[in-house]
Amino acid sequence: MGKLAYTVLHGVFKGGSSYPGKLAQKIDPNVLATLGKDYDVIVVTGTNGKTLTTNLVVKVLKQQYADILTNPSGSNMMRGIITAFIAGRKHQHGKRGLAVLEVDEANVAPVSAALDVKAYVLTNIFRDQMDRYGEFYTTYAKILDGIKLHPDALVLANGDAPIFHSREFKNPVKYFGFNRGGTADMHAAVNTDGVLCPRCEHILHYHEISYSNLGDYFCPHCGFKRPALTYEMTAIKAQTPTSSEFVIDGHDYKLSIGGTYNIYNALAAYAVGTAYDITPAQIGKAFAYDEKVFGRQEVVNVDGKQVTLVLVKNPVGMNQVLEMIGHAKDHFAFGFLLNAKYADGKDTSWIWDTDLEQFVQSKQATSYLVGGERYKDIEFRMEVAGVGKNDLITEPDLTKLPERIKAFPEDSVYLLATYTAMLQLRKSFADGGYIKAGFENK
Template identity: 60%
Template structure:
């Protein structure tokens, strides 16, 4: 190790100790300091690690958490970045602060921001990439779908021997010829039919001839068993498949993968894809089906992802939303709730949220008007925008409360007419609300047995 690398690591670890001890933080700044001193430090830190990079628009955080759980069945010591700090500085901090406690294989499972894949693979050569999906998201940062995918491909080009474990139901992941070996996972639980994606769905043009894709089965958005009636382009053969969707509630899903039963303690069809991705990674690393079943069946609540916080007599479910496809899936999920609930929507427009908030107009807020929701709260830094969107969707003024300040939102939650409250919030709004709730002594509610 060079003197510069040693100095960089020492400075990074010292800054983390100070920030973590006195400010209860330190997920990014230590990595910034370390990279400032030695821009190539990741090469040193990641030496001898087998690295799995997980990237895509939606599902990175939960897929990473589930993958770590699955691999823990056989590998006790895994480096990861559970805080969701998924850019170069956060990943550097994860390596700096990892305390190895076991001998054996050195594994790292890293959630990586799409635009940072190329920056990471400049210094780290992963064993595998996991590609969850690509939807229109943060237009100011990523642009359109194929622009985002090109950012990922630029990173993959630095590791042409790495295995790509991809969502086979996403047409974009079958659109380019690559030298890498591929493993595809997807849904295969319905008989073939003849379907078209909704008229305003992105990513449904055939990448070969630009004809509109058709579907033999459609899961949501542009995901499903697609084919082109013009040139024959179609979904690749799946290696791992969901073979039955047994039951879904707002808090759980039961299903079968390759004929074996699984249950995850988190709702939403999109989260089944995350479990399927973790299953595929586990099989790639030789984890047995019973071991994967044991890992996935365990409770898996992740910060801001259907985390339930008890606020006096209210059970507040906190859900991150950041783009139209993800939000629509959340709306479909909460519509399954058999108990009455109130709804809070918090919209921020900082860099981490996406400065362009026009995406809220592509989400199906109109579906809310068909649900018996007695009270809505609109809040966050862009409270006026989200309140206006709800009004246009058909939410009556008499049911809508506008509270831009989060302290006022929390006060209003306490007097809502239902015991259950869903909070749909963008990234920085999740962080801000979670911090305020913690300061007020409100903690994650224990899981019901």
């Protein structure tokens, strides 16, 4: 039934990333264990960066492993993961298959209970969708509940995140992080989450900070500090909104996607590749693919306007996107589409913790647009940030966005959107013939 639903939805409607799995699980609650019984699994989880990290890990491992099952659409809850197995090609008889799965934080435990997990990749944990997760400490507890089910699985964790060093692992663990030789004694910004020492609850100090609470942290009160790093990013050589050049363990790499946060994703993929005996040269070849992932800096040509689509869902992630597009040399139009469905997180208060004031004051964006189901919320937020009412276009109907975009005087447009708003936006572009339906760019 799941295969039939997938064939119809994917073949006819260019969708079906979760419903086939929902249907199959309703008939057989243990279907994932059956589908995945012959697979070794790598789980990628955390707040930000799961989809791109998963994509990069797959590209890296494909340098030596021919067939890898994954969930490329970002449908990362139980039903989406079941769908990935339903849709995946069968691996060679008699050999175990390899699956690289992006997994929603709250689903790590049930997925781990059903599958044979060989490695966990932990990207970061920030405050996100508090209606689902609560504070980020409770999010981490959900992840640990899954990891504890596989004490022999390798944990590859972001060593720059204090929370990942806050509890002892029974598992073998290796850390990756940024190490640019900083020697300062500084604090994170006052509104940053997760900067209390997990041992003594004093404020953490930093030798260097990459962003938010990530960096080379230490506690002068009790001695808690960042663990030794197995994999190190030692220098960022160049950054643009569409590319990054950096050095990992003495090897030069280039990624055709911008943002400091995406260098962390590449570093995580490097860690996986190295752990699986992929050579540095092969990793560089994998990083060289210029293929954008769904909603992660996809560029769509709308009658001559270069529209960059970026998924956002929490303040830390959005601030990193604003920092990334701040590298643009020319002025651009800026749009924000806000929904508040279950997959987005129903609590939209996070928009008030973003650095929109600083972004607006930079005057790099010369036109503004807001939309989505919660357009009134983001419209007011933009006004408070300093965007004049006469400079702000409001468009609740996302089917009209292509026409709105054509009217912008700027040639470059950055459109930020929450998850379901991104789906609606891409459907509008597909209906207009600008991209293919589903998850592939035209």
